Amino acid sequence: MSSVNPSLDRIRVGSAxxxxxxxxxxxxxQVPWQRFLDEVAQAGYEWIELGPYGYLPTDPARLGDEVASxxxxVSAGTVFTSLHRGPEVWDATWEHVSQVAALTQAMGAENLVVIPSFWRDDKTAELIEDSELTPEQWRHLASGTERLAREVRERYGLGIMVHPHADTHIDTEEHVERFLDATDRDLVNLCLDTGHYAYCGGDSVKLIETYGERIGYLHLKQVDPRILEDVVSKGTPFGPAVRQGVMCEPPLGVPAMEPVLTAAQGLGVDLFAIVEQDMYPCPPxxxxxxxxxxxxxxxxxxx
Known part of the structure; x- marks a missing residue:
């Protein structure tokens, strides 16, 4: 690649x-929310995500003042869902989603990042459910996600960005492609997290080049391949893997950022690229x- 990079003028960088x-x-x-806001601005970022609902102030007027000052x-809010469990989880899901979506809309953002629930406990490694979905669960996941997308769009004007994530049912290349093929391209797009996708063996550039019209949002992250090899060989759950330092700062890990950003720029659409480096817990x-x-x-x- 040339040492002089073209301006990535369609990429809007933020952090979370x-x-x-x-x-x-x-x-x-965790650091107090005021310190996060102070430091993310001092570090040179213009855009942020809301993070876990309730970490930042949930009163729109107060949060708006804090952010603007x-x-x-704000680029997006984030929700966790278990839509593969079928219609019986809809009411509880919507109660949570509507709170986050309302705050996200009030902050002028247009995106809601949707993370599937974990199939094993983050701390204890206890299996919560099977790591593979049944055909019926895949149908629930697809139809439930489409329903969520329609409701969120109609009521809050937001687009959903489904986030493939380690230790969830949307993780590997096979699972991501199955999910995309099962859902409506006009409703459901992806938040491609480069670190999580690499963690699960996927190639972010290939995904962008193959399913570019479905990539609506980016999380920029890298994994340490040496630690990842140990994590995979031992079957370490995601939480302990993070404590081992499996997610590292660029350019120390994989995937290389430049090819991913170049491929994303090549889509010809405006994309948020939100830096995330999982570090829970970490010194303040x-x-x-x-x-x-x-x-x-x-x-x-x-x-």
Missing amino acids: PDSWGVWFPEDPQ RNLK DQPFPIAERTRRFLRGCGA
């Missing part, structure tokens, strides 16, 4: 509470220097 070690609405091991803008002073270095690195890539 995840890059500050935030996984939960409240947790004594730091010259930040660790995230900011990494965030600054990562922003500098991405500028060097043209983003």
Whole structure:
């Protein structure tokens, strides 16, 4: 690749509470939300995600003031869902989704990142359910996601971006392609997380080139291939793998960022590219220097 990168003018770079070690609405091991907002702005990011609902203020007026005072803008909210379990989970799902979607809409964002539920416990490694869905569960997942997309679009004007994620049923290349082929391209798009996809053996550039019209959002992340090899060989759950440092700052891991960003730019549409480096838990002073270095690195890539 040329040492002089073309400007990635369709890519809008941001970061998220995840890059500050935030996984939960409240947790004594996490930095206070004010510090996250201060530091994400100081590190040079313009866009943020809401993170776990309840971490940032949920009153739209207050959150709007806090974000605007730091010259930040919101790109998306995030929800977890278990739609493969069928219609009986719809009411509980919608109760959660509607809260997050309302706040996301109030912040002027247009995207809702949807993460499938884990099939094994993040901390204990206990199996919650089988790692493979039955044909009926695949049908529930597809129809439930389409229903969610329609409701979120009609009521809140948001598009859903389904996030393939380690230790969920939408993880590997095979599962991601099966999910995409089973869902309506006009309703359901992907949040491609480059780190999670690599963690599960996928090739982000190939996915962008093959299913480009379904890529609506990016999470930029890298995995340490050496630690990943150990994680895979031992069957380590995702939570402990993160504590081992399986997610690392660019350009120290895979996939290489430049080819992914170039492929995304080639789609010819505006895309958010939100930096996420899973680091739960982490020392409070660790995230900011990494965030600054990562922003500098991405500028060097043209983003």
